[in-house]
Amino acid sequence: MGRKAKGDRHKVVSSMPPAVADLVKAEAATLGCYVGDYLGWLVADQVGIVMDPPVGEVSDHPDPAPAFDGRMRYPAMVPRPAADVVIEVADARGATMGDIVTELVCERFGVPFTARVKKKSLEASTTRSARQGAA
DSSP: OOOOOOOEEEEEEEEEOHHHHHHHHHHHHHHSHHHHHHHHHHHHTTTTTOOOOOOOOOOOOOOEEEESSSSSSEEEEEEEEHHHHHHHHHHHBBHHHHHHHHHHHHHHHEEEEOBEEEEEHHHHHHHHHHHHHHO
């Protein structure tokens, strides 16, 4: 018999400060679950979606992959209802889903982090402002 289905999930790659990545890995190890499942649960919890924390018998927890800006990357397996909230927030703020996930994770651990605004969103905002100023 196979493993129990975890439901519809959205994979979001989150780049976080190294200290936060260490905390995430430690929490996942304590629960015995995959890091991606832990991050998905944490995001769901942060946006107000109730679900049981992941638990298991996972003992091999990989180190996060380095990102180009000194941050560390972990994939988050975010349950669909929580991912829909993250998508909505990211679109409204002009940020990436990964940065919104990182912001939620950092908020959970009390570490300051602000999602970056995507270049496209900045350009669109500047163009809108210019049009409104000319009118």
